Amino acid sequence: MAALSTASSLQSFSELLAWVRPALEATPTARLLSLSLPLPRLDPLAAWGVLGSSRDRHYYQERPATQEAIVAVGPAALLELNGPQRFQQAQTFINACLAQGLRLQAEGATLGPSFCCSFSFFEDVAGTAPAAPATVFLPRWQVRCQADRTVLTASFAIADRESYRQRLEEVWQVYQHLRAIAQQPFQLPPLRPNRWLEQQSSDPQSFRAGVETVLAEIAAGRLHKGVLARCLEAIAEFAIVPEGVLDRLRQRFADCAIFSCGDGRGSVFLGATPERLAAVEAGQLVTEALAGSAPRGETIAADQALGQALQANPKELQEHQLVAQFIRQTLQELGLEPHLSDRPQLRRLSNIQHLHTPIAAPLPAALPLLDVVAQLHPTPAVAGLPKQAAEQAIRRLEPFERSLYAAPVGWVDDQGNGEFLVGIRSASIQGNRVRLCAGAGIVPGSQPDQELVEVDLKLQAMLGALI
Ligand SMILES: C=C(O[C@@H]1C=C(C(=O)O)C=C[C@H]1O)C(=O)O
Incomplete structure (x- = not known):
């Protein structure tokens, strides 16, 4: 296991070297070094501009409402994999990296390295899909922001006992650069005006027919609930700038989690999701049921009426309860004791409102977050119930590959803390496409036309933030 030492505030490169060298010498088995240094508060998008860009392999997550963010750029260690054991294999990789790693934290830098993960919706994906079914990487550069602290963590392989000096010089330079930009207000460079040249959605008639088929499967007792998606493809005149999209998303959806995953090969998957699959902090697991939707009203009175109608609508309540019960049961099967209220609350987003039940459970240290994610994904909020029959219906009825849509994206750190989001309200970007x-x-009582309106509302909100 890695040693952990601290250094009081570092003023110069020679102090950094004098701190790291003896620690490395005392740990001859270390193959990876992670170095954490304290920073003043800074804008996560500004930090990203120093560490690299959306063209690099990256994971970006920001919750504007709580001022939490993680910016992770470039792999110091990377694993791409597929198959039914992908969550467990990702955890094995993380354990192996931690076992070979030396982690050093300077005073005030009490946040360690994180491993960033993305998993596709299904365990295997078509050969043409841009994303690997599972990716986990230890970032070379990471800035983590919490309300009370901001920390740079640089990680790199130690090839030999001499070459680390050059890496350390680079770390020192980046550290100085980040400290300097923290003093300045941040603004993205102006983006050139862009426009859509082409837009094409999957056939509305085949979506309606899919809804009818799911209703027939429910009537025949093969399904309790199904979730069907539509897909929209668009081509813009110029390449879409992911940093610009994220900046817009964080302004428009400040109460959501803004995220971006890039494979460093030209594909970026990003979004503003209201849904958290699971998070762990200090031994507490937090998850939620989010299902059942209504539009926002034009006036306060109309909005409240829509919200009250949503909370009293038996069809929406059933759709929601199936999700809450599934999560409760899954956590109980993992030996946990979840707490949740019987009546869902309202979660109001700028364009839509949902029924929402927060769920919490103490999590023993022996149960990693990824084991919980493996059991929860996909919840009936994005797949349906029973899981297997719902997944088969999706494969049969959706005329496209889900890829990363509605799948888990997130991170876990060296203390077992972390967060996985459900990758909805999202878009895959490749250049100008x-x-x-x-x-x-879909549950009994669902109307194909109404479901189509709901799906299009979600699609348009995202499309409108892209350029
Ligand atoms: C599947 C999506 O959203 C899910 C479906 C919802 C619903 O049907 O009411 C609500 C929230 C999400 O759990 C999506 O946004 O693509």
């Missing part, structure tokens, strides 16, 4: 998916839950 984008692909968006959005879905809706």
Whole structure:
């Protein structure tokens, strides 16, 4: 296991070297070094501009409402994999990296390295899909922001006992650069005006027919709930700038989690999701049921009426309860004791409102977050119930590959803390081409036309933020 030492505030490169060298000498087995240094508060998008760009392999996550963010750029260690054991294999890789790693934290830098992960919706994906079914990487550069602290963590392989000096010089330079930009207000460079040249959505008639088929499967007792999505593809005149999209998303959807995953090969999957699959902090697991939707009203009175109608609508309540019960049961099967209220609250986003039940459970240290993610994904909020029959219906009825849509993206750190989001309200970007998916839950009483309206509302909100 890695040693952990601290250094009081570092003023110069020679102090950094004098701190790291003896620690490395005392740990001859270390193959990876992670170095954490304290920073003043800074804008995560500004930090990204120093560490690299959306063209690099990256994971970006920001919650504007709580001022939490993680910016992770470039791989110091990377694994791409597929198959039914992908969550467990990702955890094995993380354990192996931690076992070979030496982690050093300077005073005030009490946040360690994180491993950033993305998993596709299904365990295997078509050969043409841009994303690997599972990716986990230890970032070369990471800035983590919390309300009370900001920390740079640089990680790199130690090839031999001499070459680390050059890496350390680079770390020192980046550290100085980040400290300097923290003093300045941040603004993205102006983006050139862009426009859509072409837009094409999957056939609305085949979506309606899919909804009818799911309703027939429910009537026949093969399904309790299904979730069907539509896909929209668009081509813009110029390449879409992911940093610009994220900046817009964080302004428009400040109460959501803004995220971006890039494979460093030209594909970026980003979005503003209201849905957290699972998070762990200090031994507490937090998850939620989010299902059941209504539009926002034009006036306060109309909005409240829509919200109250949503909370009293038996069809929406059933759709929601199936999700809450599934999560409760899954956590209980993992030996946990989840707490949740019987009545869902309202979660109001700028364009839509949902039924929402927060769920929490103490999590023993022996149970990693990824084990919980493996059991929860896909919840009936994005797949349906029973899981297997719902997944088969999706494969049969959706005329496109879900890829990363509605799948888990997130991170876990060296202390077992972390967060996985559900990758909805999202888009895949490749240069000037984008692909968006959005879905809706189908239960008895669902109307194909209404589901189509709900899905299109979700698609348009995302499309409008892309250029
Ligand atoms: C599937 C999506 O959203 C899910 C479906 C919802 C619903 O049907 O009411 C609500 C929230 C999400 O759990 C999506 O946005 O694509």
